[in-house]
Structures are given as C-alpha cells and as structure tokens.
Amino acid sequence: MxxxxxxxxxxxxxxxxxxxxxxxxxxxxxxxxxxxxxxxxxxxxxxxxxxxxxxxxxxxxxxxxxxxxxGHEAHLHDYTIVRKGQGLSVARRADYDYFHLASRFTHKHMEPFLVTVPPKDENELVWNEHGGQEFIYMLKGTLEIWLDQRRHELEVGDSIYFDSTIPHALRGLNEEEAVFLDVIS
The missing domain is CATH 1.10.260.40 (lambda repressor-like DNA-binding domains)
Structure with missing residues (x-):
C-alpha cells in the first residue's frame, strides 16, 4: 500500500x-x-x-x-516479542512512518510505536493534538518538536513526556530523518 x-x-x-x-x-x-x-x-x-x-x-x-x-484482533496475553524491523507497519500518514510494536498483545494500557520523521521545511509542519499523553525517546538523528509555540530539539538519548492535547508538530533536522520510540497512552 x-x-x-x-x-x-x-x-x-x-x-x-x-x-x-x-x-x-x-x-x-x-x-x-x-x-x-x-x-x-x-x-x-x-x-x-x-x-x-x-x-x-x-x-x-x-x-x-x-x-x-x-483488520484482525490481537491474541497474545502474557507477552509479545517484536524482532527488529518486524513491527506492524502503519502507513497511515504521509509525513511519518509508524511501526506498531505491540500489535499482537491484547488489552494494552499504552501503544508503543517506532516512528520515523523525515526532514522538512518549517512551513511544512503538520500539527496534531489528541487526548492522552505521549512519551518520545530518541534513537537516531535530531528531532525538532514544537509544543504549542515552544520549539525543542531532541538528540539521541533525549526524551520528552507531554500532554498530547497541546498542539504539536515534528520534523527531522540537519537533512536527516529522526527515529524515535513513541508511546501513546
């Protein structure tokens, strides 16, 4: 697809x-x-x-x-292992790539994703806001994250936890994609 x-x-x-x-x-x-x-x-x-x-x-x-x-139900109750590169691809956004890292586990209390955000111009930012909270842990590159009108840069090993009702937008910096673990609750 x-x-x-x-x-x-x-x-x-x-x-x-x-x-x-x-x-x-x-x-x-x-x-x-x-x-x-x-x-x-x-x-x-x-x-x-x-x-x-x-x-x-x-x-x-x-x-x-x-x-x-x-389009199918998750079936695992005790644990699930997702090997490198094997998460469920969620090609649902044109501006990000998502891999769901717990798609086979039932009754989750959080939704973990491996997300890749490409570099782009600031005028191409896509703003989101939604209920819940979000945790991002940087794995590769540099991520620019806007929380309302406040700009932050995250490097490998940095993390941020925020209220997802705050309008937010993301982009990779330095002509490189940013890769991070994103946990949504």
Missing part, C-alpha cells in the same frame, strides 16, 4: 465497528470527544486518521487498536 493511504482501508473498519456496536455518529463522537463531522470525515476515508483517534474509538467500542489498524 502506498505510504499515507492506510486510512482508505481503515475508514470502512471504523464505520463497520461503530455500526456493529450500535452507535450513531453522534453517540460515538460524544464518547471519543470529537465533533460528529470528524467521525464522518474519518469514516469516509478522505482524511488521514490520527492514531489517538483510532485508540479512542477502539476503547469506546471495546476492541483492540490492532483490529482497526490491521
């Missing part, structure tokens, strides 16, 4: 899940804290879908996030 096009496959899963648990668009919107128009937008597959939204919908509907991302 082309990078950034996974939302086209995820969209019908969102609608199917909502309908299978008997929720209206308005009821789901209220449960996950978004406007009904946002639910419709994501279910139509016309817009990229934030992982945080998928996580919230999965929780509201009583399924694992893996069911929405991959």
């Amino acid at each position: 082309e990078r950034g096009q996974a939302y086209v496959e995820i969209a019908p899963r969102l609608m199917g899940l909502r309908e299978s648990v008997g929720l209206t668009v308005e009821e789901l919107a209220a449960k996950v804290g978004v406007r009904p128009q946002t639910v419709v937008l994501y279910e139509e597959g016309e817009s990229e879908i934030p992982v945080s939204y998928l996580k919230d919908v999965a929780a509201a509907c009583g399924v694992d996030l893996t069911a929405l991302i991959a």
Whole structure:
C-alpha cells in the first residue's frame, strides 16, 4: 500500500465497528470527544486518521487498536516479542512512518510505536493534538518538536513526556530523518 493511504482501508473498519456496536455518529463522537463531522470525515476515508483517534474509538467500542489498524484482533496475553524491523507497519500518514510494536498483545494500557520523521521545511509542519499523553525517546538523528509555540530539539538519548492535547508538530533536522520510540497512552 502506498505510504499515507492506510486510512482508505481503515475508514470502512471504523464505520463497520461503530455500526456493529450500535452507535450513531453522534453517540460515538460524544464518547471519543470529537465533533460528529470528524467521525464522518474519518469514516469516509478522505482524511488521514490520527492514531489517538483510532485508540479512542477502539476503547469506546471495546476492541483492540490492532483490529482497526490491521483488520484482525490481537491474541497474545502474557507477552509479545517484536524482532527488529518486524513491527506492524502503519502507513497511515504521509509525513511519518509508524511501526506498531505491540500489535499482537491484547488489552494494552499504552501503544508503543517506532516512528520515523523525515526532514522538512518549517512551513511544512503538520500539527496534531489528541487526548492522552505521549512519551518520545530518541534513537537516531535530531528531532525538532514544537509544543504549542515552544520549539525543542531532541538528540539521541533525549526524551520528552507531554500532554498530547497541546498542539504539536515534528520534523527531522540537519537533512536527516529522526527515529524515535513513541508511546501513546
């Protein structure tokens, strides 16, 4: 699948899940804290879908996030090992590459991802905000992270923990991609 096009496959899963648990668009919107128009937008597959939204919908509907991302349920209860390069590819955004590192584990309390963010111009930043909290630990390169209007640079070994409701944007610096562990709760 082309990078950034996974939302086209995820969209019908969102609608199917909502309908299978008997929720209206308005009821789901209220449960996950978004406007009904946002639910419709994501279910139509016309817009990229934030992982945080998928996580919230999965929780509201009583399924694992893996069911929405991959189209099948996670089955492991005690532990899961993910070998280097073997995480579930979540090609859902045009500006980042995500690998889910616990897609086979059920009843997760957090969602760990290996994320690669390419370098780009400051005017190309994509802003996000979502419920929950986020932890980033740098593995490669230099990451510029904007939290609202505050700019921070993270180097290998640096970390940041923040409230994800703060508008945030990321980019790799020095003409290199930034690679980091991202844990969303």
